[in-house]
Amino acid sequence: MPRSIGIGVIGFGWMGQAHSRSYRNIPAYFPEADIAPRLVAVADTDQERVDLAVSNFGFASGTEDWRELIERDDIDVVDITAPNGLHQELAEAAAAAGKHIFCEKPVGVTPAATAAIELAARKAGVITGCGYNYRWAPLVQHTHSLIEEGRFGDLTHYRGRFFSMYGRDRMGLLSWRYLQEEAGYGVLSDIMSHAIDMAQFLCGPIRRVVSVKEIFVKERPLPTPGAGTHYERGKPGDPTGEVTNEDYVGALVEFENGVRGTLEADRSIFGPQSQMAYELNGSKGAAYWDHEKLNQLSLYLPEEQPTDGFVEVLSGDAYKHHGNFVPGGGNSIGYEDLKTIEALEFITAVAEGRPNKPDFGDALAAASVAAAMVRSWESGKWEDIVSLRID
Numbered sequence: 001m002p003r004s005i006g007i008g009v010i011g012f013g014w015m016g017q018a019h020s021r022s023y024r025n026i027p028a029y030f031p032e033a034d035i036a037p038r039l040v041a042v043a044d045t046d047q048e049r050v051d052l053a054v055s056n057f058g059f060a061s062g063t064e065d066w067r068e069l070i071e072r073d074d075i076d077v078v079d080i081t082a083p084n085g086l087h088q089e090l091a092e093a094a095a096a097a098g099k100h101i102f103c104e105k106p107v108g109v110t111p112a113a114t115a116a117i118e119l120a121a122r123k124a125g126v127i128t129g130c131g132y133n134y135r136w137a138p139l140v141q142h143t144h145s146l147i148e149e150g151r152f153g154d155l156t157h158y159r160g161r162f163f164s165m166y167g168r169d170r171m172g173l174l175s176w177r178y179l180q181e182e183a184g185y186g187v188l189s190d191i192m193s194h195a196i197d198m199a200q201f202l203c204g205p206i207r208r209v210v211s212v213k214e215i216f217v218k219e220r221p222l223p224t225p226g227a228g229t230h231y232e233r234g235k236p237g238d239p240t241g242e243v244t245n246e247d248y249v250g251a252l253v254e255f256e257n258g259v260r261g262t263l264e265a266d267r268s269i270f271g272p273q274s275q276m277a278y279e280l281n282g283s284k285g286a287a288y289w290d291h292e293k294l295n296q297l298s299l300y301l302p303e304e305q306p307t308d309g310f311v312e313v314l315s316g317d318a319y320k321h322h323g324n325f326v327p328g329g330g331n332s333i334g335y336e337d338l339k340t341i342e343a344l345e346f347i348t349a350v351a352e353g354r355p356n357k358p359d360f361g362d363a364l365a366a367a368s369v370a371a372a373m374v375r376s377w378e379s380g381k382w383e384d385i386v387s388l389r390i391d
């Protein structure tokens, strides 16, 4: 009998739906895992989304009140995909109820909230997971293995970035993401968090940063309540509101191992669409990966290849987890497949009662770097990373 794990999802927007499809897909794509996630309950303040979850996704029940969901004995995992401003209250309640918790990045609405959530989960002894899904691209895992094997030599340079198109249209709605009181910081929390996590996953801890920020689009059309995602548009003449958090963050970074580099994130830039990317250089080689082409990795390992310069490696079943989706080489996988791998890794850790990676500790490590970037915006100077962990 597959191991049965009860799931409750709070927030049924883009991520709530993506996570739910991922849990559903696990038995089909990963039968060898021998795990059967049960979609026990969904909670969303939008009744239409609750109805959709029950009618089309196979949830056994739905509610507009997340407290009812957390109280249920048949739920083992609470999956938090509500707006960031709610995460702390939800995660602390789930931890107090002894539930294992998967929470979308950046976990807390502020770095301090991430620290409080990490403490609550650690004290409760529950297993945690965090939505740093880009780690799970098979060729990112391959890059990580090559680094561990020393194939790039000593790492010297790292340039990480997340350039997204979602806010470049001035008619893009003023969703919760653009409001300090609901989202916390802007791209710092939303997508720089991914870039920081990837940098630390590949190169290790960051030691210090100097950072700048900017709001490029200062007003946006107001959304109608309950409508749409941050990808939807208003019309010229619609009432507008003020954007209260940053569109852009840039930073120079120094890692503890001496690597020097840059990190940038922007949601209003023209050109890139979803360019979550890294370029890394070492004393013996280099690599370049970009989520827009997630099935390709540019590798330069001069001691191992017959020609000089970068060579293009295509993802395929030679790389971890890829073959569970499609066999052979060059048959692509996509964004939601990374979400399915993420869900598989987390739910397997829960089934086996062991820690998961990335967890709230990794979210705290990213939040500690984000906090140093905020201090640098204020001081205009280099700021050391100080761990926000509460003991």
Ligand SMILES: NC(=O)c1ccc[n+]([C@@H]2O[C@H](COP(=O)([O-])OP(=O)(O)OC[C@H]3O[C@@H](n4cnc5c(N)ncnc54)[C@H](O)[C@@H]3O)[C@@H](O)[C@H]2O)c1
Pocket: 010, 011, 012, 013, 014, 015, 016, 043, 044, 045, 046, 049, 064, 066, 080, 081, 082, 083, 084, 086, 104, 105, 106, 131, 132, 133, 190, 228, 229, 230
């Ligand atoms: N890892 C990634 O690539 C990625 C991508 C997008 C979003 N995210 C993260 O996922 C989370 C959700 O983002 P999204 O884009 O899915 O947002 P969304 O706006 O599409 O969905 C949020 C949902 O939460 C619901 N909600 C609001 N208040 C609620 C409450 N009190 N109780 C229950 N439900 C409530 C809304 O009705 C909506 O359905 C955020 O933390 C975000 O940072 C991660």
